[in-house]
Amino acid sequence: MKRVLIIAYYWPPAGGPGVQRWLQFVNYLPNFNIQPIVYVPDNPSYPILDETLQSKITDVEVLKQPISEPYRFANFFSKKDTASISSGLIPKEKKQSLVQKFLLFVRGNFFIPDARKSWVKPSVCYLKEYLNNNPVNAIITTGPPHSLHLIGKQLKEHMDVTWLADFRDPWTTIGYHKKLKLMPWAKRKHLVLEASVLNTADHIITTSFTTKKEFEALTEKPISVITNGYNASDFKLITKVALDAKFTLAHIGSLLSDRNPQVLWQTLQELIEEHKDFSEAFQLKLAGKVSEDLLSTIQSYNLKNHINLLGYITHESAFKEMKSAQLLLLIEIDSDETKGIIAGKVFEYLLAKRPILAIGPKNWDVSKIINDTTSGKVFHYEEKDILKHYIFSAFQDYKNGMLHINSTNIEQFSRKQLTQQLSEVILKVTT
Structure with a gap:
């Protein structure tokens, strides 16, 4: 040995x-x-x-x-x-x-x-x-x-x-x-x-x-x-986790000041203002450290009443939140310097098998992983119209009990x- x-x-x-x-x-x-x-x-x-x-x-x-x-x-x-x-x-x-x-x-x-x-x-x-x-x-x-x-x-x-x-x-x-x-x-x-x-x-x-x-x-x-x-054995006791009753968009992990897609906050504000049923059902759940700058920006888009701040939670609790979310939010800074950043939570997102909504730079390494595993959708910062269409389409699927994914080939990341x-x-x- x-x-x-x-x-x-x-x-x-x-x-x-x-x-x-x-x-x-x-x-x-x-x-x-x-x-x-x-x-x-x-x-x-x-x-x-x-x-x-x-x-x-x-x-x-x-x-x-x-x-x-x-x-x-x-x-x-x-x-x-x-x-x-x-x-x-x-x-x-x-x-x-x-x-x-x-x-x-x-x-x-x-x-x-x-x-x-x-x-x-x-x-x-x-x-x-x-x-x-x-x-x-x-x-x-x-x-x-x-x-x-x-x-x-x-x-x-x-x-x-x-x-x-x-x-x-x-x-x-x-x-x-x-x-x-x-x-x-x-x-x-x-x-x-x-x-x-x-x-x-x-x-x-x-x-x-x-x-x-x-x-x-x-x-x-x-x-x-x-x-x-991901390590599936860490969560082997977490089998059946009920989905959130709300249309929850959940981000698990730290959110730094520059990891701040205003295109997303603006999109959510518009959907809330345009659709009463969306406003009543939507929840933005944030687990982990969140910078005061970013939180202030989110609140400036009239999302304050829709935010659920969990703070830092244990690894096991984090996975439960992933499993219960309607959509999993993944955000990276819009910069050439972040193209190679693949957050560790990406892989536990894959294991949770909930749809991933990712926003990041062009030619982001994460795009290859999400596309190859058919586990969600990746958007660039300037793609507001298609981002809005995707979120509202996911909301319609949520209302019909049809919001799910059929991911493939995730075992390579065990x-x-x-x-x-x-x-x-x-x-x-x-x-």
Whole structure:
């Protein structure tokens, strides 16, 4: 059995999508003759917690070392602003307070590549000793935070190890980079670090086709796409969930300030004003962190009385909400930089088998997944007329008890099948 050391930041009790990918890989890897060892921080400052995920951990060796988190000190200025920034909820420039602007400038220019950079040096020291006494066949780093890739890079440079770098999100092309108020020298440093990681790792893994294409322009190292996915066994007890009596359009997960399709809010406002029965039946359900900017925008379209804010809910509760929704809403920022973003919830949306209404940029990677699985409809931001027609048509189907989908080929995104793909990459790299 091959041994693989996985270096991660997000691990239970962390909540949110960042923890799901490697929690599931770790649980399934032994089925493919690979023994995982997990290295995570001992005292992290996770922006959200989900204690229920602790029960999902199988019998695995977990190594922990302390981490110094600057967000703890930033709380001195503003606990609310610090929590918002650390979870990715960055307000628009014109609505940022002086404290927020200061925190973003410090985060962007003095913590490169990110606020967990101080964990790199002590982790390298600890892991060098551990690996000398407990050899492994490969190490895998997963980011963000991308500072963890620097741990892998330094171990690779000082030891005879095989290293795979897993990018759950892009590095320098990710949307929020523009909001970090980077000085020119800071931008250059990010690019240099990104290139050094891509050209030092033995193999690179991305979660999207667009990110793979971007990285291929920066390195000749082999790159594999292994998307996120769903784990049906997590929800095996959730069988029969009644559909909402209301015509519910549900979004599960964080909604950032720029993830704000005003074309949708305007469309819903028009349908409410034009059709009394739609107004009486419609509900916009939002589960997860929602930026104040975005909520204010939604309310400006006279949707306040139709919003149901659930806040952050557990993973299991989130899936129940997916199963009960009439339509599942998926939103991505309208930007070339977001074409390669495939939110983890996409795959649990597929498993929930409710129609997906997705709004995002042109040539979005998600379009391929939704179209290939016949699981819903994808719209661009300027397609207001056909979006309105689709929603009203879905409403008519809802009234007639006919709102459903017949999705196909979703099994390719099961966590077990994806872990098999990962195991094949590991075996190839280590042989």
